[in-house]
Amino acid sequence: MTIFDTELRQLKENILMMASLVEDSIKDSIKSLLDRDSELAREVIIKDHQINALDVKIDEECIRLIALRQPTAGDLRFITTAMKITTELERMGDLAENICERALELNEEPLLKPYENIPKIAKIVQAMLMDVIHALLSKDTSLAYDVIKRDDEVDDLTVRNFNELLFIMIQDPKTVPIAVKRTYIAKYLERVADHATNIAEMVIYMTEGKIIRHMEISESE
Amino acid sequence: MVEEKNIFEIRDFSVYYGDLIAVKNNNLDIEKNKISAIIGPSGCGKSTLLRSLNRMNDLILNCRAEGKLEFHGIDIYGKDIDVIDLRRRVGMVFQKPNPFPSSVYENVAYGPRIRGVKKKSELDEIAERALVRAFLWDEVKDKLNESGLSLSGGQMQRLCIARSLAQEPEVLLFDEPTSALDPISTAKIEDLILELRKTVTIVIVTHNMQQAARISEYTAFMYLGELIEFGTTNRIFVNPRNKLTEEYITGRFG
Numbered sequence: 469m470t471i472f473d474t475e476l477r478q479l480k481e482n483i484l485m486m487a488s489l490v491e492d493s494i495k496d497s498i499k500s501l502l503d504r505d506s507e508l509a510r511e512v513i514i515k516d517h518q519i520n521a522l523d524v525k526i527d528e529e530c531i532r533l534i535a536l537r538q539p540t541a542g543d544l545r546f547i548t549t550a551m552k553i554t555t556e557l558e559r560m561g562d563l564a565e566n567i568c569e570r571a572l573e574l575n576e577e578p579l580l581k582p583y584e585n586i587p588k589i590a591k592i593v594q595a596m597l598m599d600v601i602h603a604l605l606s607k608d609t610s611l612a613y614d615v616i617k618r619d620d621e622v623d624d625l626t627v628r629n630f631n632e633l634l635f636i637m638i639q640d641p642k643t644v645p646i647a648v649k650r651t652y653i654a655k656y657l658e659r660v661a662d663h664a665t666n667i668a669e670m671v672i673y674m675t676e677g678k679i680i681r682h683m684e685i686s687e688s689e
Numbered sequence: 690m691v692e693e694k695n696i697f698e699i700r701d702f703s704v705y706y707g708d709l710i711a712v713k714n715n716n717l718d719i720e721k722n723k724i725s726a727i728i729g730p731s732g733c734g735k736s737t738l739l740r741s742l743n744r745m746n747d748l749i750l751n752c753r754a755e756g757k758l759e760f761h762g763i764d765i766y767g768k769d770i771d772v773i774d775l776r777r778r779v780g781m782v783f784q785k786p787n788p789f790p791s792s793v794y795e796n797v798a799y800g801p802r803i804r805g806v807k808k809k810s811e812l813d814e815i816a817e818r819a820l821v822r823a824f825l826w827d828e829v830k831d832k833l834n835e836s837g838l839s840l841s842g843g844q845m846q847r848l849c850i851a852r853s854l855a856q857e858p859e860v861l862l863f864d865e866p867t868s869a870l871d872p873i874s875t876a877k878i879e880d881l882i883l884e885l886r887k888t889v890t891i892v893i894v895t896h897n898m899q900q901a902a903r904i905s906e907y908t909a910f911m912y913l914g915e916l917i918e919f920g921t922t923n924r925i926f927v928n929p930r931n932k933l934t935e936e937y938i939t940g941r942f943g
Contacts, residue, residue, distance in 0.1 A: 545928070671907045
């Protein structure tokens with residue numbers, strides 16, 4: 469194994485570490501909301517700097533590898549993809565932080581109605597994130613395509629959540645401050661799913677050299 | 690009339706040195722006014738293939754070719770081929786600069802003179818034009834009568850390119866033209882090659898993969914005499930199809 473191979477493996481491990489921090493943040497942010505655990509929400513917010521630090525570290529490492537190793541072919545596709553993936557992960561981390569900020573506010577308010585859609589959305593989104601990281605590490609493009617397809621389910625549930633809350637708001641305008649925050653949370657999760665979809669597209673590029681962004685899934689497969 | 694796209698068409702082409710097969714059943718086209726690079730490990734047959742393009746291999750004992758190698762649709766290994774004329778039209782520049790042991794001017798004027806150009810003014814004009822095209826004129830215009838061997842390595846290599854250009858070639862073959870040069874001289878030769886491409890078709894053999902990536906439009910990867918992969922340089926370096934190409938390009942070969 470060459471020094472370069474070792475460096476690439478290290479890069480992969482760092483991405484994995486960053487991804488698992490993001491997975492934890494998202495899981496805990498939802499838990500802090502559902503369990504009304506504000507202490508946990510504050511922890512997630514504080515821990516976001518670890519994700520940001522890894523984002524910077526991975527970017528710097530990628531730039532160093534491009535400058536010093538002049539990667540080509542599969543190595544080049546992996547390194548350039550890594551740089552873009554960390555941006556997506558970093559934004560997911562920010563969204564987890566946003567969820568916690570809303571959770572801190574909502575935990576101080578009455579419940580309005582039990583959380584139904586948000587746990588459903590969260591479950592799909594968390595599975596998408598886990599699978600896309602798995603697809604990245606195992607270069608599994610069929611799993612990546614599967615992640616992309618699940619994005620529609622999340623979109624549908626987000627719309628349903630919005631409509632239900634809208635109905636409540638129309639009936640009783642006093643619920644607006646709470647209901648709006650709940651629509652925000654669903655929207656944040658929906659954005660996380662979009663970032664997971666972006667990563668899935670990058671995994672397909674990295675593995676097959678095929679750019680499928682801005683295409684319909686049927687024409688890309 | 691349809692514009693000719695490929696200047697060379699190579700079909701089932703093999704080259705043997707005695708019993709040893711150096712180029713095995715190669716098939717590829719060389720596009721006109723483009724830069725094509727041939728890469729591959731030592732002994733893969735890339736220089737042999739390059740030298741086949743102007744029959745430079747004829748000079749090697751026991752060397753024979755099979756298959757078809759067409760230049761403008763004419764098989765250059767066929768009968769009635771004027772090899773001297775072929776080598777004028779398909780010039781060659783080697784790894785080590787090899788100027789004639791004569792003046793800068795003589796190096797460039799020699800070819801046209803033996804080709805029959807007699808008038809001094811005409812020879813002067815050809816020599817100046819060739820030196821200008823080789824990005825050398827400004828550096829040597831005041832020492833045309835000095836020995837070509839007194840120039841620096843990079844200048845000598847450009848003198849050799851000027852010597853070829855004085856013959857008004859259609860194709861220039863480069864065999865590792867910068868492997869003996871420093872990075873600045875290398876950059877000058879690369880700029881020159883990129884400029885020449887407008888009027889001359891270029892085929893370059895190089896060990897320096899970054900050089901192939903920098904200047905060529907097409908890249909051929911050879912291994913053990915076989916043409917493993919041929920395609921646009923961008924595709925070969927970003928998304929090669931063959932595993933061997935990928936391994937060679939990413940430095941994981943063997």
